[in-house]
Amino acid sequence: MTPELESAYRGRKLAARVAPAASGAAVVLALLPLFAVFAYVASHGARALSLTFFTEPVGVRGAGMANAIFGTIELVVLASAMGIPLGIAAGLYLAEYASTPLARAVRFSADVLAGVPSILVGVVVYAVVVVRMKQFSALAGAAALAVVMLPLVTRTTDELARAVPDSLREAALALGAPRWRTALFVVLRTAAPGIRSGCLLAVARVSGETAPLLFTAYNNRFFNESLLDPTSTLQVQIFTYTMTPNDDWHAQAWAAALVLVTLVIVLNVLARRLVAEEESG
Amino acid sequence: MNDSVDRLRARGARVEAVEASAKMSAAELSAWFGDKQALRSITLPLIERKVTAIIGPSGCGKSTFIRCLNRMHEVVAGARATGDVLLDGKSVYGADVDPVRVRRRVGMVFQKPNPFPTMSVRDNVLAGLRLSGIDPPDTDALVEEVLGQAALWDEVKDALDRPGGALSGGQQQRLCIARCLALEPEVVLMDEPCSSLDPIATAKIEELIHDLRDRYTIVVVTHSMQQAARVSDYTAFFYLGELVEYDHADVIFTKPSDPRTEDYITGRFG
Ligand SMILES: Nc1ncnc2c1ncn2[C@@H]1O[C@H](COP(=O)(O)OP(=O)(O)OP(=O)(O)O)[C@@H](O)[C@H]1O
Ligand SMILES: [Mg+2]
Numbered sequence: 179m180t181p182e183l184e185s186a187y188r189g190r191k192l193a194a195r196v197a198p199a200a201s202g203a204a205v206v207l208a209l210l211p212l213f214a215v216f217a218y219v220a221s222h223g224a225r226a227l228s229l230t231f232f233t234e235p236v237g238v239r240g241a242g243m244a245n246a247i248f249g250t251i252e253l254v255v256l257a258s259a260m261g262i263p264l265g266i267a268a269g270l271y272l273a274e275y276a277s278t279p280l281a282r283a284v285r286f287s288a289d290v291l292a293g294v295p296s297i298l299v300g301v302v303v304y305a306v307v308v309v310r311m312k313q314f315s316a317l318a319g320a321a322a323l324a325v326v327m328l329p330l331v332t333r334t335t336d337e338l339a340r341a342v343p344d345s346l347r348e349a350a351l352a353l354g355a356p357r358w359r360t361a362l363f364v365v366l367r368t369a370a371p372g373i374r375s376g377c378l379l380a381v382a383r384v385s386g387e388t389a390p391l392l393f394t395a396y397n398n399r400f401f402n403e404s405l406l407d408p409t410s411t412l413q414v415q416i417f418t419y420t421m422t423p424n425d426d427w428h429a430q431a432w433a434a435a436l437v438l439v440t441l442v443i444v445l446n447v448l449a450r451r452l453v454a455e456e457e458s459g
Numbered sequence: 460m461n462d463s464v465d466r467l468r469a470r471g472a473r474v475e476a477v478e479a480s481a482k483m484s485a486a487e488l489s490a491w492f493g494d495k496q497a498l499r500s501i502t503l504p505l506i507e508r509k510v511t512a513i514i515g516p517s518g519c520g521k522s523t524f525i526r527c528l529n530r531m532h533e534v535v536a537g538a539r540a541t542g543d544v545l546l547d548g549k550s551v552y553g554a555d556v557d558p559v560r561v562r563r564r565v566g567m568v569f570q571k572p573n574p575f576p577t578m579s580v581r582d583n584v585l586a587g588l589r590l591s592g593i594d595p596p597d598t599d600a601l602v603e604e605v606l607g608q609a610a611l612w613d614e615v616k617d618a619l620d621r622p623g624g625a626l627s628g629g630q631q632q633r634l635c636i637a638r639c640l641a642l643e644p645e646v647v648l649m650d651e652p653c654s655s656l657d658p659i660a661t662a663k664i665e666e667l668i669h670d671l672r673d674r675y676t677i678v679v680v681t682h683s684m685q686q687a688a689r690v691s692d693y694t695a696f697f698y699l700g701e702l703v704e705y706d707h708a709d710v711i712f713t714k715p716s717d718p719r720t721e722d723y724i725t726g727r728f729g
Contacts, residue, residue, distance in 0.1 A: 277536070345573040349635070352531055353642060354563035355590035363590060368577050 223436025226429035237399030245401045246410040256320035261327035269335025292329035300390035314408035319395025323384045334376030338369040378449035388413040412438045482507035482676040488542035497523040499700045510677045512691030519697040521680040525648045529565035530558040566644035570651040572631035576624030583623040587642040609637035629660025646676045
């Protein structure tokens, strides 16, 4: 080996040892805040957790948060049922008919919507739905969350549908498939695993949203009896309790935070497992 | 009906009753991508139940030509075509003709195998029907039949539920041929079907083309002179978007009349 080669080789060997160590350190650094948050919430929240926390609503003596837990799940499920199909349809339309004026309008509004602070979404839904129906309701809250989800789902779907190779579209068209069937049964199906994880991220994102719910689902000390009643959620209940000077309620808020974080993590893990299972066949 | 055929007649070539036996024909077909003209007034018959090979240097318009035959050309943004293409004597570009119907009668196999990767082998075979909204009654029999026609059945009969993307390249291409045959097309267009395949897979596909000619009218684009000579009954030589020469394959490969054809088939082309 020439001396130059020798030194270049030594340099590379050094780099090969330093690089993994550096990236490992970066991973630790990135995970640190996550674990710190979780550990802090867990240590404060665990103390106030009890069986009644999960079985009794806020409004009962010795209270729990069963109604808020139920409300959070209820709103996320409802919001997903509204936001995901609409978002996927819009994203697919964007990808497949990109040059039409309608597509340009949809893309523009998705971009704007993605940039709107979520509290404004709450205000708008308040004006459009709550004022008109003359009450706060689970439906209004879910609608607000759906609006927050919509641009996320739309853009993910758009991007992933675009990544589907044109050769597959051509294969379908050459088999005599109409454009819309090609979009639904070839493009959407091929992009489905990615779209599924994108949707789950959107779900995880809105399951912690508080601002859009303040003037829409509002709050409720008991279980909501119908979708047209005001509805409690963990996040709004945390907000309400922390605004009080009551130590018991602070402890309850920590416990609620722990449940919420756990819920989001469980959702993520379940989702990922689902996707992995799907992909492995 | 057409120049090149008239020229052939004038030379006393042995093209028999071409008009009567053409399943499809292009008449003064020109095609553009935006401002760029890719085909210049092509007039060419495709004889029923025969194999027509299209040869010519890269970029001469071979793919564009066959894509005009099943109206796939217009799928490309900014692409358009003038002139006409007849299928059983009727224009496929008529105002009342749905391109979807044309494509079901005129099937296409692409240069790069493009099975649907997330669908199983079985679903790939049935994809054409399902995408047209048809649920065939006896799917198992159909799958076996067309995979058999595509000389793939023995290799995949135990793997029908594996994803189409998990086959080898040659198997994927035969799967694409099976997928095309499942629609019972009348014409099959193949754009360099062997270009990504090894010699063994190529031989299988050539054999397959040979077997299919009894039932289908076949057009094969190829870069391989040997392949064109082996599989085709008629051969058309394209150059710079024009049809230079069309004749029986043996005539093209033994005594072509245009010096450009001769240069190309003898490999003297710059
Ligand atoms: N999508 C497109 N946009 C613009 N020009 C195109 C497009 N596709 C093809 N062309 C042009 O049209 C001409 C004919 O292309 P075509 O693909 O038909 O050639 P070909 O004979 O099939 O070549 P090859 O043997 O390399 O496949 C070429 O000059 C090419 O540059
Ligand atoms: Mg080509």
